[in-house]
Amino acid sequence: xxxxxxxxxxxxxxxxxxxxxxxxxxxxxxxxxxxxxxxxxxxxxxxxxxxxxxxxxxxxxxxxxxxxxxxxxxxxxxxxxxxxxxxxxxxxxxxxxxxxxxxxxxxxxxxxxxxxxxxxxxxxxxxxxxxxxxxxxxxxxxxxxxxxxxxxxxxxxxxxxxxxxxxxxxxxxxxxxxxxxxxxxxxxxxxxxxxxxxxxxxxxxxxxxxxxxxxxxxxxxxxxxxxxxxxxxxxxxxxxxxxxxxxxxxxxxxxxxxxxxxxxxxxxxxxxxxxxxxxxxxxxxxxxxxxxxxxxxxxxxxxxxxxxxxxxxxxxxxxxxxxxxxxxxxxxxxxxxxxxxxxxxxxxxxxxxxxxxxxxxxxxxxxxxxxxxxxxxxxxxxxxxxxxxx
Amino acid sequence: xxxxxxxxxxxxxxxxxxxxxxxxxxxxxxxxxxxxxxxxxxxxxxxxxxxxxxxxxxxxxxxxxxxxxxxxxxxxxxxxxxxxxxxxxxxxxxxxxxxxxxxxxxxxxxxxxxxxxxxxxxxxxxxxxxxxxxxxxxxxxxxxxxxxxxxxxxxxxxxxxxxxxxxxxxxxxxxxxxxxxxxxxxxxxxxxxxxxxxxxxxxxxxxxxxxxxxxxxxxxxxxxxxxxxxxxxxxxxxxxxxxxxxxxxxxxxxxxxxxxxxxxxxxxxxxxxxxxxxxxxxxxxxxxxxxxxxxxxxxxxxxxxxxxxxxxxxxxxxxxxxxxxxxxxxxxxxxxxxxxxxxxxxxxxxxxxxxxxxxxxxxxxxxxxxxxxxxxxxxxxxxxxxxxxxxxxxxxxxxxxxxxxxxxxxxxxxxxxxxxxxxxxxxxxxxxxxxxx
Numbered sequence: 001x002x003x004x005x006x007x008x009x010x011x012x013x014x015x016x017x018x019x020x021x022x023x024x025x026x027x028x029x030x031x032x033x034x035x036x037x038x039x040x041x042x043x044x045x046x047x048x049x050x051x052x053x054x055x056x057x058x059x060x061x062x063x064x065x066x067x068x069x070x071x072x073x074x075x076x077x078x079x080x081x082x083x084x085x086x087x088x089x090x091x092x093x094x095x096x097x098x099x100x101x102x103x104x105x106x107x108x109x110x111x112x113x114x115x116x117x118x119x120x121x122x123x124x125x126x127x128x129x130x131x132x133x134x135x136x137x138x139x140x141x142x143x144x145x146x147x148x149x150x151x152x153x154x155x156x157x158x159x160x161x162x163x164x165x166x167x168x169x170x171x172x173x174x175x176x177x178x179x180x181x182x183x184x185x186x187x188x189x190x191x192x193x194x195x196x197x198x199x200x201x202x203x204x205x206x207x208x209x210x211x212x213x214x215x216x217x218x219x220x221x222x223x224x225x226x227x228x229x230x231x232x233x234x235x236x237x238x239x240x241x242x243x244x245x246x247x248x249x250x251x252x253x254x255x256x257x258x259x260x261x262x263x264x265x266x267x268x269x270x271x272x273x274x275x276x277x278x279x280x281x282x283x284x285x286x287x288x289x290x291x292x293x294x295x296x297x298x299x300x301x302x303x304x305x306x307x308x309x310x311x312x313x314x315x316x317x318x319x320x321x322x323x324x325x326x327x328x329x330x331x332x333x334x335x336x337x338x339x340x341x342x343x344x345x346x347x348x349x350x351x352x353x354x355x356x357x358x359x360x361x362x363x364x365x366x367x368x369x370x371x372x373x374x375x376x377x378x379x380x381x382x383x384x385x386x387x388x389x390x
Numbered sequence: 391x392x393x394x395x396x397x398x399x400x401x402x403x404x405x406x407x408x409x410x411x412x413x414x415x416x417x418x419x420x421x422x423x424x425x426x427x428x429x430x431x432x433x434x435x436x437x438x439x440x441x442x443x444x445x446x447x448x449x450x451x452x453x454x455x456x457x458x459x460x461x462x463x464x465x466x467x468x469x470x471x472x473x474x475x476x477x478x479x480x481x482x483x484x485x486x487x488x489x490x491x492x493x494x495x496x497x498x499x500x501x502x503x504x505x506x507x508x509x510x511x512x513x514x515x516x517x518x519x520x521x522x523x524x525x526x527x528x529x530x531x532x533x534x535x536x537x538x539x540x541x542x543x544x545x546x547x548x549x550x551x552x553x554x555x556x557x558x559x560x561x562x563x564x565x566x567x568x569x570x571x572x573x574x575x576x577x578x579x580x581x582x583x584x585x586x587x588x589x590x591x592x593x594x595x596x597x598x599x600x601x602x603x604x605x606x607x608x609x610x611x612x613x614x615x616x617x618x619x620x621x622x623x624x625x626x627x628x629x630x631x632x633x634x635x636x637x638x639x640x641x642x643x644x645x646x647x648x649x650x651x652x653x654x655x656x657x658x659x660x661x662x663x664x665x666x667x668x669x670x671x672x673x674x675x676x677x678x679x680x681x682x683x684x685x686x687x688x689x690x691x692x693x694x695x696x697x698x699x700x701x702x703x704x705x706x707x708x709x710x711x712x713x714x715x716x717x718x719x720x721x722x723x724x725x726x727x728x729x730x731x732x733x734x735x736x737x738x739x740x741x742x743x744x745x746x747x748x749x750x751x752x753x754x755x756x757x758x759x760x761x762x763x764x765x766x767x768x769x770x771x772x773x774x775x776x777x778x779x780x781x782x783x784x785x786x787x788x789x790x791x792x793x794x795x796x797x798x799x800x801x802x803x804x805x806x807x808x809x810x811x812x813x814x815x816x817x818x819x820x821x822x823x824x825x826x827x
């Protein structure tokens with residue numbers, strides 16, 4: 001169709017007419033697309049990354065044995081198998097659970113040679129399963145932390161350590177009634193909470209001391225995800241474990257939800273602002289184009305070009321510019337966001353394929369919308385252009 | 391003549407100038423909004439993080455080890471040390487007093503609780519079946535400088551939900567944990583009998599229930615009552631066992647983590663005058679003799695890590711939007727110069743040097759930048775207020791720094807934006823331009 005062929009030929013000519021200006025518009029468009037793509041990608045990633053950051057607060061769900069007997073003197077227990085019933089993954093997010101058994105035992109420092117006991121003090125002994133204590137307690141590591149199951153290592157809160165006058169590599173004797181266990185202190189840490197008053201041992205040691213084999217008193221669960229996802233996780237757990245009391249640690253779940261809302265609000269607001277700016281950028285460039293094209297349009301109209309067709313010509317030009325700028329810019333932007341993610345969160349943001357077409361489409365929309373100044377060309381009267389009137 | 395040329399250029403093509411000015415103002419408005427929101431966001435977020443509650447815990451130095459399991463202290467009543475309540479006003483005298491957003495002392499007392507009176511012959515047989523948490527709710531603390539400061543457990547444990555009302559400090563009232571209330575079958579408005587175990591024997595107090603507490607923690611099995619009630623039940627006077635402090639802090643960086651005792655005097659002053667959690671802890675320790683102030687690492691470290699990341703992220707994003715604004719403004723000022731090729735050609739033909747032409751155009755652009763930047767600033771502040779109000783429920787504080795940055799950014803960007811086409815314009819030969827080529 002010769003008509004269409006002519007159309008594209010004119011568009012090609014329009015594009016090639018002024019190399020410098022073409023470059024400026026392309027630069028503006030691709031810069032806009034780059035920033036938009038980078039922010040969109042980062043926004044998706046940052047929100048997800050933030051929920052991971054909340055792990056720093058430690059456990060946010062706990063499971064306790066149910067029971068309304070009202071006696072507060074004897075801590076209740078439940079079988080260790082409860083831990084196995086907690087899923088390992090929640091909607092793609094890792095779930096870490098640790099079982100705990102608390103008891104009160106008399107602790108004393110064991111003198112290295114004689115084995116004689118120093119004065120003993122009642123202390124809360126916390127037995128835990130697995131080697132995730134670091135994460136569960138969120139302590140500040142003071143030494144490389146290695147836990148070998150079966151070996152009676154123990155970690156001490158600062159207050160216990162100073163009361164018992166023990167240091168790392170010392171030995172501590174724990175006694176509950178007639179049962180006695182010796183453990184070697186692996187490290188001493190400050191947690192700032194009641195953990196400072198506790199001795200941490202492997203669950204088996206605690207079970208032996210308490211004469212409660214295979215029993216635990218509490219499960220702490222760390223999970224990440226958006227607040228609604230955590231809510232669903234808790235509801236699911238409540239159904240899986242009808243005999244236990246599954247509760248969110250409100251202090252952290254509520255605080256996290258609030259903070260998450262604020263931060264994602266800020267990110268969304270900034271993305272919106274940047275999109276507006278990109279539009280402005282292109283609009284400014286297009287105003288310039290409109291000014292320069294007066295003569296071209298006057299000529300086209302004078303030789304019988306309909307206003308609609310002329311406008312279509314310019315819109316096609318804008319769309320091509322938007323497409324090129326978008327494809328170039330979005331690619332740069334995604335690379336940029338990966339670098340930004342690395343700078344902020346220490347992990348490169350994952351490129352999300354969905355961001356790419358969205359950023360390109362947004363750029364085309366912005367380019368066409370910013371061609372609004374070209375509408376003024378419709379009002380041009382060929383005669384006045386040729387007379388050289390402004 | 392120079393001024394006349396500038397004035398003429400503005401009056402002759404008001405629409406063009408308006409367009410360039412509008413683009414400039416809009417770009418700068420967005421930049422202002424982004425800048426003031428991100429300048430403000432650190433403080434706002436720090437406030438938000440206080441919804442996690444206290445980040446400092448104060449206990450007596452000479453205390454025996456608390457035997458606390460699931461929120462119940464298994465120590466005998468008279469074991470352990472206490473701290474005097476009368477010192478607490480001093481907390482608002484430390485260097486970073488305005489960063490302390492709340493504090494609440496706690497005194498736990500084992501109690502026997504019942505809906506009904508215990509018969510006098512059974513009174514010696516009762517054993518503790520719950521614990522009573524004595525604390526403050528909206529308590530006015532006398533600060534040594536003569537003012538008073540209202541604080542309480544709602545500030546340090548903001549996640550506690552009360553169905554009903556908090557007790558009033560002076561009345562015999564209490565708030566009952568939801569679990570305990572269910573077990574005892576009591577409701578808001580009823581009264582409950584509470585027996586304490588002092589050395590002289592059980593003491594009885596009747597408390598009216600003003601609310602039910604849902605904390606999601608072990609407090610749901612306790613009674614929360616005014617500190618004075620707890621002190622009376624424990625037969626101590628004016629003492630508490632632990633104190634929760636919630637303070638606004640700056641995330642600890644490499645410097646903040648250093649041991650203050652190893653710092654040089656100048657560095658020590660800098661450390662002391664920075665609201666790191668550890669320096670606030672030190673300052674609290676200085677005004678509360680005999681107290682051991684510890685940082686609740688779980689709260690403080692998590693907060694520090696997230697705040698640092700979010701701040702970095704926002705600065706990068708702000709930088710990106712400033713860059714985009716600069717591009718937009720630069721492009722529009724470049725456009726306005728390109729438009730005036732003919733005029734430049736004419737001026738040159740009449741004998742104006744390149745420097746003179748450049749100076750004239752630069753002056754025009756600067757004038758535009760000042761007006762547009764100023765206008766954009768006011769618009770941007772409005773925008774920032776809307777955004778701040780929407781996200782944080784509070785408008786960001788006015789900052790003259792933002793004004794300075796925005797106006798100078800506007801000036802620099804328009805100058806750079808027009809400098810590129812001006813350079814090209816200075817190479818124009820007047821004749822072809824005037825011929826319309």
